[in-house]
Amino acid sequence: MNHNKFDWGYFLKHIAIIAVPVALQNLLTTTGSMVDTIMLASIGEKAVGAVGLCAQFSSLMFAGYWGFVGGGMLFFSQYWGAKDHDGITRSYGMTLLFMMTVGVLFACLAIFAPEFVMGVYTDKPEIQKIGISYLRIVGFAYPLQVIAMAASALLRSIEQVKIPLYGGIASVVANCFFNYLFIFGKFGLPKMGAAGAAVGTVMAGIVNVLILVACILYKRIPYVLEFSRHFRWSKIYVKQYLEKCFPIICNEVFIGVGNMLVNVVLGRQSEQAIAAVAVFRTLEGLVIAFFSGFSNAASVLVGKEVGAGNHEVAYQRAKRLVYLCSGIIAIACLTLLLIHNPLLHTLGLSGESYQIGTGMLIIYSVAAIIRMGNWAQNDTYRSAGDAAFGSILEITFMYLMVLPFVYLSNFYFHAPFLLVFAFCYIDEPIRYILMQRHLYSSKWIRPVSGPGLATIDAFRQKHGIKVKQKAATSAK
Template structure:
């Protein structure tokens, strides 16, 4: 009877946290899909330009994710102790770090966008279009980083519904302004790819206004004053960085590795880049459950460790990994079977681009089970347990020692089609799972950082 009660408590908490996060990610991924659908009508050059330009944002977003993922370890464990004073201090550090990194990325994208685009491709039309997009969308980077810090903190204190609602508002705003400004509807100027950038910027401004209002209007646990958010001493900051720096380094170099994948794919040609953008957009819809599970796992495992219930933390980890694996198998089959039908929604695709994208989706479907397992393993179990150094070494090693070399060998040496290159690159997921599973079983990842 006690076991049944514990299981009920587990699933109740899991759905309460994972469902809003999954819906929030679904909203975000749907937004990216609508963006791509709208831009598809502008041609392969525009699809490739937005895809490559967003790799720069992806690099920044993953660094911000690393900062906030590291912070969420502390916030989740402090929430287990109901220590709101220290939660506000951690949130303040996350905001400062995300904002500071955002200033750097904004400056580079605003003043030197051509250099960023030329890092990926030498095709003049793609460089020109991507530069126009970057100059505008870069103004949203700092806002996005700060908004992200508040959203992750809300999830970590089991208030995932607010970020979900705010993402819904952002989704509607972005979709409406994209439609108005890309195509010049209802008297708005027809701006093409620049219209997509303005739509994103407007949506990010609306998003941060609503999230700040939600937090400070009810004076909840995160509604800290400037003094409360910055009330650190040297010992607190040192303790924070000792645990979070591996996560920040991990996400920085993992995202840089993924940027290098994009460079390798771009060497194959404009069509390959466009196919990667389309296939990734569709795959992200299928990965929303993975992100929901991983973030919920971080919170629940962290809460249990913070409450000194280590046996329960291990039990939770095993359950989450099983759910992630079975979900990955189920979703992989669906992705494989529906790829052709989904691609028909993208009007204007050439036959060649359609078939290339379909083959890429088949590769993604095969590896989806490993992706979902690894997402929960690294973000949920290892980081939630405070084992940030091992997770850093595991992820960085898999990307830089396996994935990146194989990407450039496939693209430049063997000159394989882009879907075969992606297939060999994805072997890094198999390596990651093979090394990570024994670590979970050893229980060495369970560490109380508070």
């Protein structure tokens, strides 16, 4: 590749190769969630709201293990660029172990203490009852989701993005099919309502894992099933892995807890508002589906070049990816606003809940362009080895700005619900400015691989970059 002139053809082609399958998979998953919501809407708004709150508990689990996914992808993509196959296998083993620990913990809470979980999220007894019946079953899906997520993260990092897509397609089809059977009690099966949706989620998790394993075996892809090599760790490697993962883990856990506290406020609104929030989260998934494909592309295309020692290429790609992500999100949000009327009605909202849902979508569509720009930059920094900057920034603003504004406006000033909701995004413009300054400083390029470390000093000297850090060594 010519370093003096940016190769747009190569860049856009490889973005499409990585981003499109990931975006399609996430769109399918979100579509499956929408189908769930449509089915549950026929039961009533309370069922929609209860399952929506349970989804927030699942999101907290996701936050708990996503730190290890982010850290793992940092190593996967850089070692892939460096062609260090042993490094990829070891990184995967450690990533899966830590993720599964989190998944099993949340599964135990859902299965054995659902009353406690629902009591945290809402004070509405009828909604709690529905949520408890859902959690007791869906907890069995959590370890399956962890296995699928870990494998998918590795496969995307080594540019095998079609296999997770195949698993996602099969999973969504299975979820819709089994939901139909068990929610409504078809073909002589019991009519389980919201609990039937949980059965569908478990069955979808089983199908997803089976498809992933079958494709990996068929294509003879290494790393994922090489169990004997997953745990060949040295003390130096474990230390380096945890040092890189720790800021991401803190980010995801603290932000996950912060979002839970925000959801506690949203879960103590009127039943109409709770239903609107549940539907909004489903539609929000459509926007995130578009974004996540490009975010994965950023992680792989930037991290791969950092790992190979091509730091100038990584820097030029990062700048373009951030703005491209924001542009894609703007298109997605505009499309969502244009079709929001039939969507909200189809998903069971009417009257006051429809008005609230519409207001939430308008607010989010403005905020999401900046929000996803911040997200894209943070993912780019992580893949390049700088896991701390974006994490510290996000945690600081969540606890010093977002949570105080949300809680004070709701409980002290009794502000209208939509204003409280808007305060959830009050920090995004300020963080965007700070993240942009960091992007153009190039200080976020911090390789962990041998080839990356061999060329980083020359890159920093060329650009006059001064970074305070310990002498780095490649973990073997």
